[in-house]
Amino acid sequence: MIENTSSIDRxxxxxxxxxxxxxxxxxxxxxxxATQSYExxxxxxxxxxxxxxxxxxxxxxxxxxxxxRQTLNSIIVGGIVATGxxxxxVTTSYAVVFFTGRGRGFVYALxxxxxxxxxxxxxxxxxxxxxxxxxxxxxxxxxxxxxxxLFGGPLDLQWNLLDxxxxxxxxxxxxxxxxxxxxxxxxxxxxQLARAAIVDGVGPLRFLWDILLPLSxxxxxxxxxxxxxxxxxxYMWPLVAASSPARxxxxxxxxxxxxxxxRIPDFPLQMTGAILVTLPPLILIALFQRRIVRGxxxxxx
Amino acid sequence: MLETSSTAAIGLxxxxxxxxxTPVIPGLDAxxxxxxxxxxxxxxxxxxxxxxxxxxxxxxxxxxxxxxxGREVQEEEPKNRRLAMVFQNYALYxxxxxxxxxxxxxxxxxxxxxxxAARVAEAARVVELGDYLDRRPGQLxxxxxxxxxxxxxxxxxxxxxxxxxxxxxxxxxxxxxxRRELAELHRRIGATSVFVTHDQVEAMTLAxxxxxxxxxxxxxxxxxxxxxxxxxxxxxxxxxGSPAMNLVxxxxxxxxxxxxxxxxxxAHSHRGPAILGIRPELVVPAPDGLPVQITYREELGAHAxxxxxxxxxxxxxxxTALGQRGGLPTDLRVALPAxxxxxxxxxxxxxxxxxxxxTQTKKAQHxxxxx
Amino acid sequence: MKQEIFRSRWLPWWLSAPQLIVLFLFFYxxxxxxxxxxxxxxxxxxxxxxxxxxxxxxxxxxSGEFWTSAGATLxxxxxxxxxxxxxxxxxxxxxxxxxxxxxxxxxxxxxxxxVASASIGVIFVFIxxxxxxxxxxxxxxxxGFWNPRTNVTHTYIMLFVTNxxxxxxxxxxxxxxxxxxxxxxxxxxxxxxxxxxxxRLWDIQLPxxxxxxxxxxxxxxxxxxxxxFGLIDTMTQGGPGGSTNLLVYKxxxxxxxxxxxxxxxxxxxxxxxxxxxxxxxxxFFLERKVNYDR
Ligand SMILES: Nc1ncnc2c1ncn2[C@@H]1O[C@H](COP(=O)(O)OP(=O)(O)OP(=O)(O)O)[C@@H](O)[C@H]1O
Ligand SMILES: [Mg+2]
Numbered sequence: 001m002i003e004n005t006s007s008i009d010r011x012x013x014x015x016x017x018x019x020x021x022x023x024x025x026x027x028x029x030x031x032x033x034a035t036q037s038y039e040x041x042x043x044x045x046x047x048x049x050x051x052x053x054x055x056x057x058x059x060x061x062x063x064x065x066x067x068x069r070q071t072l073n074s075i076i077v078g079g080i081v082a083t084g085x086x087x088x089x090v091t092t093s094y095a096v097v098f099f100t101g102r103g104r105g106f107v108y109a110l111x112x113x114x115x116x117x118x119x120x121x122x123x124x125x126x127x128x129x130x131x132x133x134x135x136x137x138x139x140x141x142x143x144x145x146x147x148x149x150l151f152g153g154p155l156d157l158q159w160n161l162l163d164x165x166x167x168x169x170x171x172x173x174x175x176x177x178x179x180x181x182x183x184x185x186x187x188x189x190x191x192q193l194a195r196a197a198i199v200d201g202v203g204p205l206r207f208l209w210d211i212l213l214p215l216s217x218x219x220x221x222x223x224x225x226x227x228x229x230x231x232x233x234x235y236m237w238p239l240v241a242a243s244s245p246a247r248x249x250x251x252x253x254x255x256x257x258x259x260x261x262x263r264i265p266d267f268p269l270q271m272t273g274a275i276l277v278t279l280p281p282l283i284l285i286a287l288f289q290r291r292i293v294r295g296x297x298x299x300x301x
Numbered sequence: 302m303l304e305t306s307s308t309a310a311i312g313l314x315x316x317x318x319x320x321x322x323t324p325v326i327p328g329l330d331a332x333x334x335x336x337x338x339x340x341x342x343x344x345x346x347x348x349x350x351x352x353x354x355x356x357x358x359x360x361x362x363x364x365x366x367x368x369x370x371g372r373e374v375q376e377e378e379p380k381n382r383r384l385a386m387v388f389q390n391y392a393l394y395x396x397x398x399x400x401x402x403x404x405x406x407x408x409x410x411x412x413x414x415x416x417x418a419a420r421v422a423e424a425a426r427v428v429e430l431g432d433y434l435d436r437r438p439g440q441l442x443x444x445x446x447x448x449x450x451x452x453x454x455x456x457x458x459x460x461x462x463x464x465x466x467x468x469x470x471x472x473x474x475x476x477x478x479x480r481r482e483l484a485e486l487h488r489r490i491g492a493t494s495v496f497v498t499h500d501q502v503e504a505m506t507l508a509x510x511x512x513x514x515x516x517x518x519x520x521x522x523x524x525x526x527x528x529x530x531x532x533x534x535x536x537x538x539x540x541x542g543s544p545a546m547n548l549v550x551x552x553x554x555x556x557x558x559x560x561x562x563x564x565x566x567x568a569h570s571h572r573g574p575a576i577l578g579i580r581p582e583l584v585v586p587a588p589d590g591l592p593v594q595i596t597y598r599e600e601l602g603a604h605a606x607x608x609x610x611x612x613x614x615x616x617x618x619x620x621t622a623l624g625q626r627g628g629l630p631t632d633l634r635v636a637l638p639a640x641x642x643x644x645x646x647x648x649x650x651x652x653x654x655x656x657x658x659x660t661q662t663k664k665a666q667h668x669x670x671x672x
Numbered sequence: 673m674k675q676e677i678f679r680s681r682w683l684p685w686w687l688s689a690p691q692l693i694v695l696f697l698f699f700y701x702x703x704x705x706x707x708x709x710x711x712x713x714x715x716x717x718x719x720x721x722x723x724x725x726x727x728x729x730x731x732x733x734x735s736g737e738f739w740t741s742a743g744a745t746l747x748x749x750x751x752x753x754x755x756x757x758x759x760x761x762x763x764x765x766x767x768x769x770x771x772x773x774x775x776x777x778x779x780x781x782x783x784x785x786x787v788a789s790a791s792i793g794v795i796f797v798f799i800x801x802x803x804x805x806x807x808x809x810x811x812x813x814x815x816g817f818w819n820p821r822t823n824v825t826h827t828y829i830m831l832f833v834t835n836x837x838x839x840x841x842x843x844x845x846x847x848x849x850x851x852x853x854x855x856x857x858x859x860x861x862x863x864x865x866x867x868x869x870x871x872r873l874w875d876i877q878l879p880x881x882x883x884x885x886x887x888x889x890x891x892x893x894x895x896x897x898x899x900x901f902g903l904i905d906t907m908t909q910g911g912p913g914g915s916t917n918l919l920v921y922k923x924x925x926x927x928x929x930x931x932x933x934x935x936x937x938x939x940x941x942x943x944x945x946x947x948x949x950x951x952x953x954x955x956f957f958l959e960r961k962v963n964y965d966r
Contacts (some may be wrong), residue, residue, distance in 0.1 A: 338815040344946070351796075354860075357860075357864060358863075359863060359864075360859050378863075379863045379864050379866075380863070380864070380866030380867075384864075385864060386860070386864045388857045388860070388861060388862070389857075390855070390857060391858035392855065392858055392861040393861075394858060394861070394862075394875075395875060395880065395963065396879040396880060405862075405865050405867070405875070406864075406865035406867075407868055409865055409866045409867045409871065410866055453861075453865075558691065
């Protein structure tokens with residue numbers, strides 16, 4: 001652009017091509033392998049020539065494995081998590097950005113702190129809490145034994161959320177990045193807008209519903225899509241929180257295809273499964289790339 | 302210490318710059334004299350910055366040649382052209398102190414530390430920034446930032462100084478002060494300067510010569526006086542002067558210029574259709590002149606600007622004499638003195654040679670020609 | 673810009689309550705529970721807990737296995753985030769030049785975000801399979817050229833390559849946005865000052881990119897840990913010989929396979945403190961080097 005840069009541009013171009021190859025080659029191998037039959041695969045090992053067995057492989061995945069069911073689970077959990085996270089983020093960021101008063105900074109700090117420690121680090125005790133969500137009530141009730149003194153016996157409520165959609169989804173919502181992004185976005189909205197609303201006699205809830213939400217439709221959709229994808233690709237929490245095949249999510253289901261005993265694993269089948277598991281979020285990301293990027297980079301300004 | 306050893310003329314020869322298909326500068330020839338302060342003036346989007354960037358080497362030419370001090374530079378990197386540039390939004394390095402900003406070019410050039418410090422201090426002194434050397438740009442006011450940008454440019458003792466609308470981000474008062482300082486600086490260091498602006502006051506006050514650009518073409522390239530008193534085209538006539546020159550379609554026959562409805566407007570020997578131009582301040586009240594109606598009056602304090610309606614409905618602006626107060630008669634009559642008329646070709650907009658106002662030949666002799 | 677427009681005593685609390693409840697239950701309570709169990713022992717056959725002071729820590733810190741695992745965790749955090757940030761930075765610098773390829777690259781480089789760490793683990797463990805994968809032919813020529821199942825270095829290379837693949841998108845997006853926010857005029861001013869593209873990279877682009885680099889480093893260090901589970905569970909299961917048994921994986925095995933709740937909770941506490949210390953260190957030492965002036 002500025003000086004004669006053709007040599008630098010050539011290096012940059014080579015870097016981009018190398019990057020594209022690095023990202024795309026594994027995906028290409030997945031697709032190629034998924035088109036081969038197990039027998040072909042055993043004979044030729046690794047091959048660059050696509051076979052013609054994709055439909056057979058796909059039919060097998062569809063009928064012989066739990067993946068279709070698990071894909072549906074992923075869609076359900078992804079939907080719950082995306083909606084939930086965006087809804088929680090909207091209300092919290094609205095309270096943090098648009099209201100005067102004490103405690104807003106504290107609330108925001110509580111939310112942002114949750115970004116630093118991922119759920120994976122506290123998996124054991126998160127599991128414990130999910131196994132009995134009433135645990136804090138019991139603890140409070142039995143503190144100093146006042147419940148026992150009043151009712152003759154300690155409080156022992158049980159509310160197990162393991163292996164339910166709620167138990168898989170809600171812990172995945174306990175992370176503040178969505179709120180942080182939305183707070184940044186709300187801060188870019190000109191304050192005159194809300195002032196005008198006050199002058200017009202519009203109350204805070206009405207302003208949120210009638211003005212702020214319609215105005216934020218674009219960023220909210222982008223966030224929702226991003227959060228859907230983030231939930232879809234979760235592995236560790238769905239692995240421990242869902243024990244029955246009926247609640248297992250697709251990514252976990254995919255890794256179960258790996259456990260195949262002694263013989264050489266049926267890689268074509270695995271790769272077909274990988275396509276099924278990866279394609280929905282991949283399509284979303286390829287389509288909404290611009291919006292998602294714009295939504296994410298807002299938070300770094 | 303900041304005297305430049307020599308000043309360099311800039312030659313632009315058949316300069317073409319296009320972005321993709323559309324030419325922004327379709328072919329431009331000009332000679333910018335060494336040591337002169339040239340202002341490039343034109344409306345937004347006419348290619349001023351593009352032209353400046355071409356001279357600087359920040360844009361590659363599509364065709365043509367550029368010489369600086371007789372040396373062809375169009376293939377040279379910016380750093381080898383011995384020029385420096387001041388940008389509109391200052392373009393200071395936000396992470397460096399004022400001293401580091403000013404001294405960066407010297408550092409890149411490998412000038413040793415002690416000499417660097419001395420030259421930075423000297424450049425900072427020139428723009429009166431000595432006390433701020435350790436600040437970051439973020440801690441400076443707009444005017445101070447602009448001074449840093451100027452110091453950064455002059456510290457390299459360039460042959461040519463390029464300015465791209467350097468004052469447009471400042472408020473009116475500061476702009477006025479900086480204008481004076483820039484003129485002063487130019488007088489002291491004498492480097493060939495090219496200054497881009499769309500502000501005619503800056504152009505008139507700073508320039509030795511003004512290049513008026515329109516859609517990438519030179520409309521006129523001359524001294525401020527000549528530009529004002531002898532506009533080469535309707536474009537220049539309308540662009541320079543405030544309020545702008547009146548431009549009226551007329552037809553000349555039998556020693557008289559007439560409006561479309563036949564009203565005689567002024568005496569002139571021109572024959573055939575033309576565009577008549579007259580500056581609002583040169584329209585004068587005359588008891589035996591044209592009857593006009595005052596449709597709008599703008600009081601500016603020192604004088605007033607009136608909008609008049611000629612008998613056929615054409616609007617004409619008139620500026621009252623300085624210091625004149627009070628009402629004009631409602632049955633105002635005005636005259637357009639023949640000596641003050643400009644005539645332009647109705648098709649091309651170019652000034653008609655046959656119609657040079659008498660006063661201008663007189664003025665032309667006073668044009669100072671910089672050495 | 674702060675808005676602070678509506679005045680209301682309770683409404684903001686009602687609005688934040690749902691998120692605070694979720695965070696309390698599934699973020700703050702698990703942390704508190706981890707601390708609780710780190711100082712208590714679960715009594716066998718369920719029911720009750722017994723305060724044991726530092727006994728759990730003594731047991732955990734006394735085991736060599738823990739120290740191997742902690743060392744591997746630190747090494748992994750540093751190298752995994754280092755390799756992925758460097759790669760993404762180089763790609764972002766290349767994509768920042770307005771080349772014909774840039775729009776395509778910008779789209780494709782965020783695709784890996786759609787692939788779960790466990791999925792890409794399944795995929796790469798196949799592609800890099802020493803007998804069936806793309807490197808198998810080389811292994812036939814030079815036996816032992818590539819064997820991530822027994823060679824620890826190879827195992828880690830495999831993990832890092834896979835992690836880089838998976839971690840490109842977020843880092844790339846943030847860094848590219850940071851690069852593009854650097855005004856073109858600064859490049860021009862740099863060029864006028866005689867600074868070539870390479871020099872401008874060090875003198876102008878990288879210093880002005882420090883805010884984004886800081887964010888990326890902080891987040892990537894935490895992310896490399898959480899992403900490591902999916903990779904290790906599908907690629908190495910902690911092997912060979914426990915060399916990739918990172919704390920995240922070890923806690924999972926101790927807690928869910930060996931049912932050692934107190935031991936797992938103790939290690940959880942140690943790991944959380946470690947991550948918190950690293951984050952704190954980054955804020956205290958790295959953030960000073962960040963240029964927020966723009
Ligand atoms: N990189 C570019 N690519 C395509 N077109 C460009 C580019 N830079 C400038 N142009 C076009 O060239 C024309 C001239 O631009 P230039 O910046 O030189 O105008 P200018 O006279 O400096 O205007 P202003 O007073 O607004 O700064 C404009 O129409 C602009 O749209
Ligand atoms: Mg411009």
